[in-house]
Amino acid sequence: MENVLKVRGLSKYFGKRKVVDNIDLNVYAGEVLGFLGPNGAGKTTAIKMIMGFLSNDGGEIEICGYNVKKNYEEAMALVGGIVENPDMYKQFSGRMNLDMYARAHGGISETRIKEIIQMVSLENRINDKVKKYSLGMKQRLGLAQALIHKPKLLILDEPTNGLDPAGIKELRDILKKFAHEENAAVLVSSHQLAEMQLMCDRVAIISNGKILCEKNIDELGREDGMRPLYKFTVDNVSLALEILGESAEADGEETVLLRTEKEGVPSAVAELSKAGVGIYEITKEENTLEDAFIEITGGVSYIA
C-alpha cells in the first residue's frame, strides 16, 4: 500500500509548551485514518502543520514522497481539506468560492465543479451567499472545495460538526467511497469515538501531543474499554455487584454499571432475577473516548 502521508518526529511548541511531541503518522492510500483525541490533545495543531498553516519545530512531513518544506506547491497540490470550521468568503456565493479555489488550484474543469456541487447536494443553493448558509451547508461546501481537485490526501478536522444525522451518514459514505474508489488517503480528526468507529479503517489516538497508539478499528473494538457499557437500575446494589462479579461496578445508590458484549445482557438479567434482585431499568451507555483511553493508557487520566 502506498504511503500517502508520512510524518516523522513532528513537534511544535507554543511558547514553552510542547503541543505536539515527536509524533509519527502514516496514512496509506485507500484508507480512512481517524485522528482521535480529546480537545486540546494537539490534533488540529498537527493537522495545521501538515497543511502548511504552522511551521514545525522539528520533524519531517512528506506527501506522496514530496517534502512539504522543500516542495511545498507539489505536495500541497495533492492535499485537500477543511481545518476547524469551513471558513469561506461569506459575502460571496458558494459558487464563487469554489470558482476562486479552482482558479488558484488550476486544471479544474467546469464539468468537475458542477459534478462536485451535485455530489454535496448544494445545486439549489450554490448561488446563494455563504453567509446565508447553515453550518451543515458550509460543511458541505467545504467538502466540495476539499474534493474538487481529487486530492491524494484528504484531511478533515472535525468534519461532522454541525451536520445532522443524515448528513453525517452521507459524509461517511462519501469519505469511504472516496478513499476506496479513488484510492486516496483520508485523515479525519474527531473526539467522538462512535463516529470514528463507523467512519474509519484505522485510528491513531493522540493525547497531550503524543500518539499513544495506532490500531485497526476492529482491533480497537476488541479492547475491553471498547465494549459497551450497560447501566442497571436495581433495588439491591451490593447483591447485584456480588452476582455480576468483577466486570461490574457501582454507580450511585441504585445503579450498577456492567461492561459486556450484548450477548452478556440476557444472562446477567437471568442471574440477577434468580438471585431476587429487582431490575427497574437497563440502558446502554455510549462508549466514550475516555473509556478507550483509560483502557489504552492503563487508567491514566489523559485530559491535559
Add this chain to the structure above:
Amino acid sequence: MRKLNALYINELAKVVHKPFYIIVVAIIVAAMFLTGVAGNMSVSGTYYYIEDQVISSSYFKDNLEFLRKDISFCDSNIENYASEITKTIEKLLDDNEYEDKIFVYSDSKVIDSLYQMSYEFSNYYYYTQQIAQYERYEKYEVNNISYLMECVDKISRNEAAKAFETRYEKLCEDYPLWAEAAKSNDFKNMVPAEIPDKTEDVSFYEEVLEQKDYKQYIEYQNKLVSENKSLSDEAKALAIKANELKLAINPDGTDNSQSIRERENAIDEYVKISTMAIEGVDSRGTILTPAEIEEYRAMSAELELAIKKAPVGFGAEKDDDRELFSQMMISVGMGIASLAVLLYAATTISDEIQSGSIKMLIITPVKRSKIFLAKLFAVMTVIASYGVIIFLSFILFNNIFGFGAAPVIFTAITGKVTSIGYYLYIFWDIVLDMLKLFVYASFAIMLSALLRNSALSICVTMFEYLAVSNVLPLIIASFDGVTVDVVKAVMPEASISLSEKIFMQNYPFVQSGAGALIELPKLPDTSFLFALIYTAVLLLVLFYIGFDSFCRRDIK
C-alpha cells in the same frame, strides 16, 4: 506565474464583488461632479487659497511691460526665471485662445522672487511718484519716510535710484532732524516745524487713523485730491467718485474681509489706470503713446465693469475661480480615493486572518509569497483603477462645465521653464499622486500583515497618513535647539514628494496648516535623486517587513 496570476484575478474578483469598491467609485464621480457644479456657479472667495501657488496670466499681463523693461532690476537668477517665464507667456498669449487662462505653476522660490520683483517695481513707482510729488510741492508725508528709505535701499542698483539717492541726501541735509528721525524710525521726537505746510495734515491724518473714523479719512483723501494741482478736473472727479464708492461698500471702514479689501484694491487699481488714461501720463510721469492711452482706457472700462459686477472684486475674476474648481475636482477625487485605498490596503491581509478566510488561501497549493504578491498587485491595480476613473471623470466634467484646458507652465526638473497641455499635466499629476499613495498603501499592507488586526491597522495607517508627516515634524521642531536639518534627518518624508520634485512645487509641510501658524522655516530642498532613492528604500523596507511577517509567521 500562472498561480500568481490566478490569485491576482481572485483578489480583483474579491474587490469588484464587494459593494465597497462600487460605492467608492460612485462617491468619487459624484463628488467630482458636485465640485464641477460648484465651480460652474463660480462660488467666490476660493481664489485666494491658491494665490500663493498660482500666478494667473492677468498678473503677468499686467506686469509684462515692466518685466520687459525693468528686468535688469533684479539679480541674475530672478532675471533668468522672469525672462524665461515672460517669453513663454508671450508665446502663449499670441494664441488668443488662451488669453487670460494661463496659469503658471512654479516653485515658491520663483513665485517669491516674482512677488519680490513686483514689490520692487511698485516701490520704485511709488517712490518716483513721491519724488514727483516732492518736486511739485516740496513737502513730504511723515509716514512715508521709512518706506521711502526702504525703496532707496531696494532700488539702489538702478540708475534712476542713484539719481534719487543724491536728491534724498540733499533732503536729509535740508532737514537734518527729519533725516535723523527717519533713520531711527523715531517719528514722535520729530520736529513738526521741519515739515513745512504738511504738519497740520499729518496730525489730522494720524488722529483720523487713531479714531478709525473712516468717513473722515475718505473726506481727507478727497480733500487731498481736490488740492492736487497736477490732476485734471476729470481725474479729480473720478478719484472722488471712487472714494465715495469705497465708503459705500465699507461705510465705517471696519470690514476687513478679503472680498472688501479686494474690491477696494480693485477700485484703487481702477482709479490708477483711469487716471493714466485721462492724463495721458503714467505714474512715473512718462508721456503715454496714443496706443497706450487706448489700452489703458480699455482696461479702465473692463475694471469699471468688474467693479460693478464681480462680487469679490478684481482679484477673483470668474475665470480664475473656474480654473481653480477644475483642479479641485482632482483634489476631491484623489482625497476620497486615497482614503478608500488605505482602508482596503490596511485590511487586505488582516481581514482574511480575522474572518478565517485566509484558510481558503493557505490550502491552495501556492506559496504564501505569491499570495502576498497577488495582494500587493491587487492594491496597485485598485489604485490605478481609481486613477483612471478620476482622470476620465475629470475630462468629462471639465468639458461639461467648460473649465477650459489652457496649457500649464511649470519649471521642469531641469530648471527650464516649459509648458505642457492641460490634460497631459493632469495625467502626470494623477500618476505622481498615485505613486505617493502607493507608498502609503505599502505601509498599510505592512501593518495589516504585521498587526493582523484590521481596526488597529486602519487606525495606525490613518494616523500616519493624516497626522504624522504634518504633526510629528512640528513636534520635533518644537524642542529647543532642534534645527530644520534635524527635522529633515529624522523625518525625510516630511520634505519629500516625487510629484513636487518633478513639478518643482516645493511646498513642504511648514507652508500649510500648523506649520504656517508657527512660522517654521521652510525645509531645505532635497534633490530629486535623494527623493527617488529614499522612496525606493522605504518601499523595500515596507515590503520586506510585510512579506516576512505574512510568509513566516504561523496562522493559528
